[in-house]
Amino acid sequence: MSEQLNIDEVNELDFISFVSRFGNVVESCPIVAAAVCQMRPFRSRDAMFEEICATIDGMSKERKYSYDLNGVRQGILMCHPDLAGKLACRGELTADSTAEQSRAGLLNLTAEEFRRLTTFNDEYKRKFGFPFVICVGENKKAAIFEGIERRLKNSAAEELHTGVEQVKRIINLRLNNLVSQSKSSRL
Numbered sequence: 001m002s003e004q005l006n007i008d009e010v011n012e013l014d015f016i017s018f019v020s021r022f023g024n025v026v027e028s029c030p031i032v033a034a035a036v037c038q039m040r041p042f043r044s045r046d047a048m049f050e051e052i053c054a055t056i057d058g059m060s061k062e063r064k065y066s067y068d069l070n071g072v073r074q075g076i077l078m079c080h081p082d083l084a085g086k087l088a089c090r091g092e093l094t095a096d097s098t099a100e101q102s103r104a105g106l107l108n109l110t111a112e113e114f115r116r117l118t119t120f121n122d123e124y125k126r127k128f129g130f131p132f133v134i135c136v137g138e139n140k141k142a143a144i145f146e147g148i149e150r151r152l153k154n155s156a157a158e159e160l161h162t163g164v165e166q167v168k169r170i171i172n173l174r175l176n177n178l179v180s181q182s183k184s185s186r187l
C-alpha cells in the first residue's frame, strides 16, 4: 500500500505518478484518475474527492454502468469484481479489493454462504446487467447479504444510482489510505 501524501505533494506529482498512485481509486478505472489529474491543484483531500465524484456524475449512463470497448465490457459498475466471485476464487482481485473483501470476511465464507452469495450475484447481474456493488469497508457480511437480497427487488434506475453511490463510498475509503486530511499550504 502506498504511503499517504499530503495534498501539496499530490498536486506536485507528474501525470504518470499521479495515475499510477490513484489509478485504482475507482476500481479498475484508471481513466477517472487520468481525467481528475488535469483538475489540479486541489485545495484539500476533500476537494479532490469531490472532483472525482463530479467526474463520475458527469459521465453518461453507459459509462457509469456498462459499455463495450473493443469487445471488453467497461463502465464504473461493470469494472467492479463480484464479491467472493471468480476473481476472488482465483486470487486475481486487485490489492484494494482483496484487502476490502478479506476484512469483510468474504474470502473465507462457509460453503452455504458462498453458495447463497454466488446465487444472489448471478441473479443480480441477470436482472441489471452489471455486478452488485457495495462498500464492504462499511458493511460487514450480514449487512452485505441483507443488502443484496433487498436491492435485488429495486429497479434498474435505483440500482444504477445506488451502485454509483456505493462506488463513491469505496473511493472515499481508498483515498483515506493515499492522501492525508491536510489542506494545501499554498492555495
Ligand SMILES: NC(=O)N[C@H]1NC(=O)NC1=O
Pocket (backbone or CB within 6 Å): 080, 081, 082, 083, 096, 097, 098, 100, 101, 131, 132, 133, 134, 135, 136, 137, 170
Ligand atoms: N462488488 C463489489 O462491491 N466490490 C467492491 N466493493 C468493495 O468495497 N470492494 C470491492 O471489491
